[in-house]
């Protein structure tokens with residue numbers, strides 16, 4: 001395979017594996033499994049992140065209209081995930097490949113210890129030639145405990161496992177430079193760095209069964225590419241999509257990766273919800289920290305400690321307009337940091353090795 005990847009994360013959206021009438025599209029699931037089996041047999045490690053539990057559940061049970069959205073999702077996912085994983089498991093078995101069900105919540109990544117537990121679990125499956133089939137545990141993850149969508153989860157897993165690439169399969173050929181339904185719009189084939197006007201191309205609407213939409217997909221893709229992982233967004237309803245993509249024969253959107261960041265930085269990048277403290281910087285410090293040079297956060301650039309934190313906590317670093325600049329691990333607690341605000345020649349609050357720039 002021309003692209004030469006050794007480890008890939010493939011994310012399949014609900015729309016790819018659901019027919020227009022809401023029933024699971026078994027022929028498509030089979031076709032994707034055949035390609036994944038082929039890829040695995042070529043020595044590439046594969047992790048699958050598959051949506052579709054809720055959509056599968058909808059085909060199995062009629063839900064009362066009086067039921068609220070959260071409990072409906074729990075009911076449908078609880079039933080649908082069984083069908084979804086059975087379908088994958090049966091198709092993988094025809095290739096003599098074992099797959100595993102890994103259901104996760106945001107809580108499973110809340111601190112470094114939990115994050116490493118998840119990482120160990122996926123690594124042991126890969127070492128045993130098993131394909132992990134990951135989904136959010138929709139039965140227990142509700143409201144603020146939820147991932148934005150499975151694109152966010154797939155980005156987190158790709159970063160955690162140091163994958164070479166993340167392939168997101170949706171029901172469009174990639175990110176278009178306008179409304180995909182309007183004639184004249186074309187697929188943007190390559191995106192490098194942070195493209196400021198990318199969101200302006202993207203319609204806020206989602207596809208029939210999707211959760212996050214293309215804006216969250218592109219924000220996540222830019223973040224993951226910044227960590228050094230190539231991200232591809234392609235059409236999962238196209239025949240032989242994965243093999244064509246990996247052979248460099250498919251029109252789709254590719255996010256060009258930056259230099260690979262360390263495992264610790266990748267973890268910090270995905271730990272915004274675990275952050276305790278909030279520290280505000282002046283514009284000079286912001287410029288230096290986001291310049292791309294190896295610079296640590298010194299107290300001289302701090303103008304306010306907004307929320308307390310302890311040594312070793314993840315802290316959010318914001319600018320004068322309260323926009324997020326980055327995340328980092330505090331070298332000391334907020335008490336000491338407050339005493340040192342604006343002072344020169346003080347120990348860095350966040351060392352460069354433990355700072356992730358969100359800009």
Ligand SMILES: Nc1ncnc2c1ncn2[C@@H]1O[C@H](COP(=O)(O)OP(=O)(O)O)[C@@H](O)[C@H]1O
Pocket residue numbers: 012013014015016169170171172174175176177178179180201202203204205206207208209210211212213214217
């Ligand atoms: N500029 C754009 N390029 C591509 N897709 C877009 C764009 N703007 C909006 N979309 C919509 O985003 C949808 C894909 O996002 P989503 O519904 O979350 O899919 P999935 O279920 O695969 O995660 C597409 O079906 C498309 O309608």
Ligand SMILES: N[C@@H](CCC(=O)OP(=O)(O)O)C(=O)O
Pocket residue numbers: 012013014015050051052053054055077135136138148149150151209210211212213
């Ligand atoms: N966990 C949910 C899918 C949530 C989700 O992000 O869906 P999608 O936008 O289609 O990838 C399910 O299995 O139904």
